[in-house]
Every structure is written in structure tokens, then in C-alpha cells.
Amino acid sequence: MRTVVIYKSKTGFTKKYAQWIAEELSADIFDISKVTINMVTAYDIIIYGGSLYAVGINGVGLITKNIDKLKDKKIVVFATGASPPRDSVISEVKGKNFTLDQQKYIKFFYLRGGFNYSKLNTFDKFLMTLLKWKIKNKKKEELTTDEIGMLAVYDKPVDFTRKKNIDEIITYVNSIMEKS
Structure with missing residues (x-):
């Protein structure tokens, strides 16, 4: 096939x-x-x-x-x-x-x-930065596991x-x- x-x-x-x-x-x-x-x-x-x-x-x-x-x-x-x-x-x-x-x-x-933030295009970088700010403004106890993980890898490729x-x-x- x-x-x-x-x-x-x-x-x-x-x-x-x-x-x-x-x-x-x-x-x-x-x-x-x-x-x-x-x-x-x-x-x-x-x-x-x-x-x-x-x-x-x-x-x-x-x-x-x-x-x-x-x-x-x-x-x-x-x-x-x-x-x-x-x-x-x-x-x-x-x-x-x-x-x-x-x-x-x-x-x-x-x-x-x-x-890998560095490989994103300009528009996607902008959207990811907005998302990061939104997550960072949450109270620590309100963060999901995925949000905590995203913040941890945001600045270093995984x-x-x-x-x-x-x-x-x-x-x-x-x-x-x-x-x-």
C-alpha cells in the first residue's frame, strides 16, 4: 500500500x-x-x-x-x-x-x-508573551500544572x-x- x-x-x-x-x-x-x-x-x-x-x-x-x-x-x-x-x-x-x-x-x-520560543515567528512570540503575562498575573494556587510547566520552559528550549x-x-x- x-x-x-x-x-x-x-x-x-x-x-x-x-x-x-x-x-x-x-x-x-x-x-x-x-x-x-x-x-x-x-x-x-x-x-x-x-x-x-x-x-x-x-x-x-x-x-x-x-x-x-x-x-x-x-x-x-x-x-x-x-x-x-x-x-x-x-x-x-x-x-x-x-x-x-x-x-x-x-x-x-x-x-x-x-x-522553543526562539524558533517562533514574531506574531507567535507576541501571543506567547501575552500568555506568559496572563499566567504570571495569576495567583500561584490558581495555576494549572501545564501553566507552571510553561513558565518553567518559556526561556529555555525543551x-x-x-x-x-x-x-x-x-x-x-x-x-x-x-x-x-
Whole structure:
């Protein structure tokens, strides 16, 4: 089965996972800026990865807006974020990015990425600075675990990517290939 990995990466964490996945599956790999939906429909298995941005998956519209053209394909979407994987985070991301109907066709995975303020563009740096100020103005006892973690890594890059994090995706895709 022809497999493609497509990704959109702002700071490199999603790209790293996409490269590992493509390597493990001997799949073609493209940055989202290099693909059209007509190219994508030539594949049997489509894996899309994007970083989280206010719970939205960057670039996932390529998949969601074209779901009717992709329903006969096997679709995997993974998102990367700095937060540890938790069921509540995963449910929120799925609910915000995919309708219940789309979820029937899309297998979703969350992979922990990282945070690197210096790699953000000017607009994203501005938004992150506003968020930092908002969090810093909260009372200490009101801070969530994620907010405490964000403040701790704000000024120093952190990378939580690990190749073993792709194991579930590789196992899932390999099981699809074995069935065909």
C-alpha cells in the first residue's frame, strides 16, 4: 500500500516525528506546502502531522476539508504539543479538530513535542508573551500544572520528542498493511 507522510511544523518537533515515521514505514514525505489534494489521493495510507496551536492542529484542514475525497483511504493524524499526553488533552484536541463523522475515518494520535520560543515567528512570540503575562498575573494556587510547566520552559528550549513515541502509529499502520 502506498503511504505518504505530510506535515506542517513551526519549530521542528512535528517534522522530526514525520521523518521518523516516514523512515520506519518507507513512506514518501512532504511538507504541506508541497502537496495538493490530488497528489494525496494517489496514496492508500495518508499520515498527517501538525503542531498544536491553541488546541487546533496546524494545517489539518487539508484532511478535514477534503474528507469526502479521502473516505476510501486510511487516514492517520498526529498532533504534537508540549503538554504531556493525557486523555483530557487528547479528547479536547479530537473534539476541536474533527466532527464526529470525521472521527469515523481518522485515527488520531498525540505525540509530545516541545517548546522553543526562539524558533517562533514574531506574531507567535507576541501571543506567547501575552500568555506568559496572563499566567504570571495569576495567583500561584490558581495555576494549572501545564501553566507552571510553561513558565518553567518559556526561556529555555525543551524537546520531549522520542522516537519510541511513534511506536503506536507504526504498529497501527503495519496492521493496516497486513490486512490488505
